Every structure is written in C-alpha cells, then in structure tokens.
Amino acid sequence: MPVKMYSHAELCQYEILDLFVTQYISRSRNINIDFAILRKSDFKGSSKVALIRVELIYYKPQEVYDAMRTLAEPENSRTLMDGLVSLIYKYGDERIQARAMLCDIYHHALHHEFTKACDLLLMSHLQENVHHMDLGLCAFRAGLISEAHECLSELYPGGRVRELLAQGVARSCYHEKTPEQELLERSRLMPYHMHINLELLESVYLISAMVLEVPNMAANIHDTKRKIISKNFHRLLEISDKRTFNGPPENVRDHVMAVTRLLINGDFLKAFDNIASLDDKIKEEALRTYLITFSSSYESLSMDQLAKNFDLSLPRIHRIVTKSVMNGELHAGWDQPSGCIVFRNVEHSRVQALAFELTNKYLSLQRVMxxxxxxxxxxxxxxxxxxxxxxxxxxxxxxxxxxxxxxxxxxxxxxxxxxxxxxxxxxxxxxx
Incomplete structure (x- = not known):
C-alpha cells in the first residue's frame, strides 16, 4: 500500500522530539527537503501539508525568509502565505482552518499590518488567546499606544506571561505536579527559535502604560475617584515610591519607573537620558548576542566595524568583548596592533555533545540517589x-x-x- 505524502509529512512534523536535544536542530534543517513535493490531486491532504508549511513560515520576518529560501520559493513570504492559507480555507477542516487563521494573524502583525490583523482576529471569533501579544507589538511599532496597551494589558496582571506564551512551565510551591502533568506541559512549550523576548514585551507594556497614565495622573491629581488606566503600572509605581532610596536603574522596570517620576516633575530632558541609557543597554546586549551567536562564522572581526554597526563607542565595545571573554561566553582574544577580535573555533562535535549530555544525566541521577x-x-x-x-x-x-x-x-x-x-x-x- 503506498504511503500518503501528507501522512509522512505529519509524522515528520509532529513526531515527539525533545526541544532541548540535538535531534530537534537536525530535524529543523530538513524543512525544505520534507515539503519539496505536494500532491495536488488530494486536496484534503494538500491542506494538511499546507498547514504544516504555514506553521513553519508565519513567525519569520521577511529578512529571515530571504536568508533561508531557495530559488524555487516565492520572493515574498506574504505571497506564499496567501497561497497556502487560501488552500487551507477552501479544503481544510474546521480545526485546521482555525490554526491557519491564527498563524495568518501573527504573520500580518509581524509585517506591520495592524488593521488587517485585527480584522482577521474579529472574523475568526478566537479573541480569547495569547495572540493579543503580537498585535500589541505591531500597534506599538505603528505608534498606536492605546491599542498596544489594550492588547498587552491582559497578559501582565496575573504574572504568568511566560506560561501564557508557552515559553516556560508553571512552578508552584503549594502543590506538586505528577510526572505525567509535567510531561504534558513540557510538550506544549514553543521551541527556542519561536520565543518572544519577555523583556521587550515588558518594556512595550510599561512604556505604553506610562504614556497613557502620566497625563491621566496629572489631569486628575485631586480626584480620588479618577479612572485608573493600568492598575499594574500604578502598583509598580507605588512600590517604587515607597522605597527609602532609589538607586540607578538596573532593568527595564526600573528605567520606566525612573522616567515616570521625571515626567511627573516635568523634567523631560533627564527622562530622555534614561530612555537613551535603555537604548544603549539594548545595543550592548545585541552586540554580545551577535558575537556569541556568530563567532563560529568569523576568523576575525574589526572593532571599527562593530562600532559602526551597533553605534557604540570603541571603549564600550572593548569592555563588552573583554567581559564576555573573561566570563567564558566568547572564545576569542584581542589583536592589539590591528584592533581586531580573533576567534578561536571550539565548536563541539556531535560525539562530544552526546558525551556531555550523558555526563549531565548521570550527575542528575547521582543527586537524586x-x-x-x-x-x-x-x-x-x-x-x-x-x-x-x-x-x-x-x-x-x-x-x-x-x-x-x-x-x-x-x-x-x-x-x-x-x-x-x-x-x-x-x-x-x-x-x-
């Protein structure tokens, strides 16, 4: 009996693999090979394969798609998405159509099409889901502060953002979970390359709340029954005001609270300084992440080129690189005459990675015993x-x-x- 192509694709896509092992990475490299052939005579099977392709494309920006596509793929990811979701809407069942609709909404929001993404969400009748997050980021990029705050305000009051976005397992000190429950929750987690930066999400939420709440506080300073736009933001501001001493801001929340106090006092110039320091922090973390991620692709890298790309001063770049080398995050050294970073490629082979994994498992077993x-x-x-x-x-x-x-x-x-x-x-x- 011949094996159906879409059944093989479903088996390959939904095969239970641990997201934290090397097999998942190897599986992700074969995406283009798995979907090179699509049977056009079986429309129901074609819609299932189309959904698998949609789930592999919808979260990728156009730049990432350009880097990975072959010559056989359309030049624009939106063109490919439109063709796939049209096939799914026409021939897929109700469950497949709902999943494709959510992926389509996310893709529109990722490409700055806030109005179209909102219209699709209202048409889908699937408003009770975490896809308000991508709409909030899209609205913030478009300058729609009120809409961004409205989309993100449902995530933060409960303090379970990581669990709601399927980027972590909920931990509770009041009750223990059975191994089956923990395994079920881990199976729902999103892979690392599809995670949302939680600090970025928090900064968007707090900044949008600050922009809306500070004028509201100033306009109703003597009104005890005034309408509070963001209760969570008010609680954080009260905690910050009750401190005896507020030191220099260290994280996103501290920066936003410091800017809020300055804006309340009308000192917008110092508020700009705090926002600039937040931008510099993002630049520093971007530089550190770039060096760690792509160190195996370079033999050497000029410090002047890094300063130009990341808009940072040379002493600051020298400090960031030196700190990463001392912490063991970056295997590199300085070539002082040329002002370049010389990388030492120490990427582990598959055998070494398996040996490390085996050692870690037996160390864990030893601790349990x-x-x-x-x-x-x-x-x-x-x-x-x-x-x-x-x-x-x-x-x-x-x-x-x-x-x-x-x-x-x-x-x-x-x-x-x-x-x-x-x-x-x-x-x-x-x-x-």
Missing amino acids: KELHKQGQAMIGWITIPLLQVACIKTCPILKGFRSFMRNVVNSDKITPMKTKMCGAKEVVINR
Missing part, C-alpha cells in the same frame, strides 16, 4: 549497574564514584533490607 538515601528510601534496580557497563563509562571518574556510592548503599548494615519489584522484573533485596 543522594536525596533518596538521605530520606531513607534509596532504591537500586537490578539493571542499573549493567547499564553503566554497557554504556562504556566504567573509566569515567564521576561515574566510578557514583557506582561506589551505590555499593555502599547496598552494603549498609544500619537499616533493614526491603524487597521491591521494578517493572515486572524479579524481586531484588536492597537496603533502605
């Missing part, structure tokens, strides 16, 4: 030691110590033995 031993509940399975030997790690010093620790637990005479059963295997006598 120590905790269980402290509680008097340590358990050793009959298959643990053979697995260590099969994995060819008998010579690893860390694992040698781990095996000796396990033998000490088993041979301990201080506590009584207990019988246990593991996964239907035969019973083994161990010490608690």
Whole structure:
C-alpha cells in the first residue's frame, strides 16, 4: 500500500522530539527537503501539508525568509502565505482552518499590518488567546499606544506571561505536579527559535502604560475617584515610591519607573537620558548576542566595524568583548596592533555533545540517589549497574564514584533490607 505524502509529512512534523536535544536542530534543517513535493490531486491532504508549511513560515520576518529560501520559493513570504492559507480555507477542516487563521494573524502583525490583523482576529471569533501579544507589538511599532496597551494589558496582571506564551512551565510551591502533568506541559512549550523576548514585551507594556497614565495622573491629581488606566503600572509605581532610596536603574522596570517620576516633575530632558541609557543597554546586549551567536562564522572581526554597526563607542565595545571573554561566553582574544577580535573555533562535535549530555544525566541521577538515601528510601534496580557497563563509562571518574556510592548503599548494615519489584522484573533485596 503506498504511503500518503501528507501522512509522512505529519509524522515528520509532529513526531515527539525533545526541544532541548540535538535531534530537534537536525530535524529543523530538513524543512525544505520534507515539503519539496505536494500532491495536488488530494486536496484534503494538500491542506494538511499546507498547514504544516504555514506553521513553519508565519513567525519569520521577511529578512529571515530571504536568508533561508531557495530559488524555487516565492520572493515574498506574504505571497506564499496567501497561497497556502487560501488552500487551507477552501479544503481544510474546521480545526485546521482555525490554526491557519491564527498563524495568518501573527504573520500580518509581524509585517506591520495592524488593521488587517485585527480584522482577521474579529472574523475568526478566537479573541480569547495569547495572540493579543503580537498585535500589541505591531500597534506599538505603528505608534498606536492605546491599542498596544489594550492588547498587552491582559497578559501582565496575573504574572504568568511566560506560561501564557508557552515559553516556560508553571512552578508552584503549594502543590506538586505528577510526572505525567509535567510531561504534558513540557510538550506544549514553543521551541527556542519561536520565543518572544519577555523583556521587550515588558518594556512595550510599561512604556505604553506610562504614556497613557502620566497625563491621566496629572489631569486628575485631586480626584480620588479618577479612572485608573493600568492598575499594574500604578502598583509598580507605588512600590517604587515607597522605597527609602532609589538607586540607578538596573532593568527595564526600573528605567520606566525612573522616567515616570521625571515626567511627573516635568523634567523631560533627564527622562530622555534614561530612555537613551535603555537604548544603549539594548545595543550592548545585541552586540554580545551577535558575537556569541556568530563567532563560529568569523576568523576575525574589526572593532571599527562593530562600532559602526551597533553605534557604540570603541571603549564600550572593548569592555563588552573583554567581559564576555573573561566570563567564558566568547572564545576569542584581542589583536592589539590591528584592533581586531580573533576567534578561536571550539565548536563541539556531535560525539562530544552526546558525551556531555550523558555526563549531565548521570550527575542528575547521582543527586537524586543522594536525596533518596538521605530520606531513607534509596532504591537500586537490578539493571542499573549493567547499564553503566554497557554504556562504556566504567573509566569515567564521576561515574566510578557514583557506582561506589551505590555499593555502599547496598552494603549498609544500619537499616533493614526491603524487597521491591521494578517493572515486572524479579524481586531484588536492597537496603533502605
């Protein structure tokens, strides 16, 4: 029986892979190969494959699309998206159409089409979702401060922005989650390359709230029943005002609070200085990220070129690079006569990456066993030691110590033995 093309595409796309391992990166490199062929006779199957392609394109700006596309792809990502979503709207089922609609809204917002994205969101009747975030950023870029604040105000009052955007797992000290619940939540997480910068999102929200709230506070300074536009912003401002001493701003929130106090006093020149310092901070982090990300692509890089690209002074660039080298983030050195950064390529091979991953897993296992031993509940399975030997790690010093620790637990005479059963295997006598 011939295998349907869209079934193979769905299997490849939705195959359960851990987002934190090297297999996911290898899988992402084969995107263009997987969707090179599309069966035009099976329209329902074609709509499923089109949805997979939509989910791989909608979050990419035009610049990223230009860098990755082949000559067979359309020159504009919007053209490709229009063709794919039209196919889905015509032949796809209701669930596929809803997902394609959300991706289409995000793509319009990413390309500064705020009005069209809002119209599509209202037509979809899917307003109760986190896609207000991309509309808020789009409105802020267009200068629509009120609309940006309205879109982002639903995310921040609960303090669960990371979980709502599927960029982290919710942690609670009041109740513990079962392994099944934690695995289910981790399966819903977005991959790293699709994450939204939370500091950028917070800065957009706070700045839009500041622009709306400061004139409102000044206009109703004696009115105790005045309408509060942003309760979350007011709470942060009250916390900042109650401090005995406010030092120099260190993060996005501190900068916005400092600018708010200056704007309330009418000192807009110093407020501009604080905003400029925030811009410089963004430039510094952009430079550091660029060097760390693309260090393997360069042999050397001129400091004058970095100063021109990032609009930073030479002493500041020298300080940022030196700090990154000292912290071990950047494997490079200075060539003082030419004023260049010389990179040392130390990219790990796949075997080395797997070795590091194996070591980390057994270190985690060692910590768990120590905790269980402290509680008097340590358990050793009959298959643990053979697995260590099969994995060819008998010579690893860390694992040698781990095996000796396990033998000490088993041979301990201080506590009584207990019988246990593991996964239907035969019973083994161990010490608690």
